[in-house]
Amino acid sequence: MSTPTAFQVALGFEDGVTRFIDCRPDETVADASYRARINIPLDCRDGACGTCKSYCESGRYDGGDYIEEALTGDEAESGYCLPCQMTPLSDLVLRVPATSAAARTGAGVHTATVTAVERYSGRTVGLTLDIDDRRALDFLPGQYVNITVPGTDQQRSYSFSSGPNRRAASFLARITDGGAMSGYLTERARPGDRITFTGPLGTFYLRPLTRPALLLAGGTGLAPLLSMLEKIAQGPAAHPVHLLYGVTTDEDLVHLDTLAGYAAAIPGFTYDHCVADPASGARNKGFVTGLIDARTLHGGDADVYLCGPPAMVDAVRSHIAALGITPASFHYERFAVTAASGAGAPAGADALVAGATTGAAR
Numbered sequence: 001m002s003t004p005t006a007f008q009v010a011l012g013f014e015d016g017v018t019r020f021i022d023c024r025p026d027e028t029v030a031d032a033s034y035r036a037r038i039n040i041p042l043d044c045r046d047g048a049c050g051t052c053k054s055y056c057e058s059g060r061y062d063g064g065d066y067i068e069e070a071l072t073g074d075e076a077e078s079g080y081c082l083p084c085q086m087t088p089l090s091d092l093v094l095r096v097p098a099t100s101a102a103a104r105t106g107a108g109v110h111t112a113t114v115t116a117v118e119r120y121s122g123r124t125v126g127l128t129l130d131i132d133d134r135r136a137l138d139f140l141p142g143q144y145v146n147i148t149v150p151g152t153d154q155q156r157s158y159s160f161s162s163g164p165n166r167r168a169a170s171f172l173a174r175i176t177d178g179g180a181m182s183g184y185l186t187e188r189a190r191p192g193d194r195i196t197f198t199g200p201l202g203t204f205y206l207r208p209l210t211r212p213a214l215l216l217a218g219g220t221g222l223a224p225l226l227s228m229l230e231k232i233a234q235g236p237a238a239h240p241v242h243l244l245y246g247v248t249t250d251e252d253l254v255h256l257d258t259l260a261g262y263a264a265a266i267p268g269f270t271y272d273h274c275v276a277d278p279a280s281g282a283r284n285k286g287f288v289t290g291l292i293d294a295r296t297l298h299g300g301d302a303d304v305y306l307c308g309p310p311a312m313v314d315a316v317r318s319h320i321a322a323l324g325i326t327p328a329s330f331h332y333e334r335f336a337v338t339a340a341s342g343a344g345a346p347a348g349a350d351a352l353v354a355g356a357t358t359g360a361a362r
């Protein structure tokens with residue numbers, strides 16, 4: 001197999017902006033970044049100061065030459081790296097210790113055309129876009145974008161429900177009374193409408209599957225997990241993946257057929273769902289916490305990905321703590337539920353997902 005002429009490196013900044021660059025196997029990540037006019041932190045450029053020290057979330061690389069003062073053996077062992085010295089041996093995902101503004105870059109701006117508006121239920125709409133320059137849009141499964149509501153200057157945050165390799169980009173939107181995007185999606189949205197969005201954003205994305213994973217979705221928080229599943233379906237599933245999906249009422253349940261399809265296609269993938277409404281016809285009534293125990297957490301040897309409203313995030317964290325289990329990693333993203341607007345602001349009341357917070361605890 002021949003070596004690619006360049007690998008893709010995702011640079012994740014502290015403010016949630018992610019930029020993707022091409023890096024040749026014979027050039028350092030720092031050189032490739034500056035070639036792309038992205039000024040990641042650098043000082044000595046010689047592996048001596050540690051200023052560029054970053055964290056590699058995934059991928060293989062040659063760490064290059066450096067001294068212990070710049071990067072200790074323990075740090076290198078746990079995934080820290082020096083972009084001024086490292087050269088890629090595969091695609092990489094790096095966490096860079098700077099904001100995108102400090103690196104003189106920012107989120108990309110993209111334009112697209114609406115190709116489908118699907119009303120799944122009274123409270124859930126699917127939006128599909130055809131991106132004008134699809135090759136210019138790279139993202140990690142789980143990330144989100146800020147979409148400008150057509151006809152307004154307001155932005156709302158939506159996670160991709162589609163995978164990174166699909167031509168079309170899809171989103172799930174939760175409909176709420178009086179929401180700017182809700183008004184657009186339920187009253188005015190038509191195929192052919194033009195859309196502008198910025199991104200990708202967020203640190204809630206799928207890491208390499210090195211152990212079992214538990215995916216937890218609350219309502220339309222299912223979207224980023226669908227994007228992750230699309231990615232998981234493309235690779236060899238080395239570890240079991242279990243998804244728990246909780247909603248308020250039966251009509252909030254969407255994409256069960258999609259989940260059934262993944263269960264058939266991905267070895268080791270299983271899922272279950274629950275509905276809080278006591279009148280529901282679902283087998284499991286109540287909240288996802290009722291379905292989480294030591295077994296679903298593999299006794300702690302599991303990576304947990306959770307996307308849902310703040311109350312659900314808090315309830316799940318408390319529940320897992322009460323079980324006396326500390327998952328190997330815990331990544332979460334909350335919906336915002338208060339009206340807001342503007343790039344980088346919490347998502348509005350009608351938004352599917354705000355890329356507000358991701359936490360990982362080890």
Ligand code: FES
Binds near residue numbers: 046049070084085
């Ligand atoms: Fe000094 Fe990389 S810039 S170690």
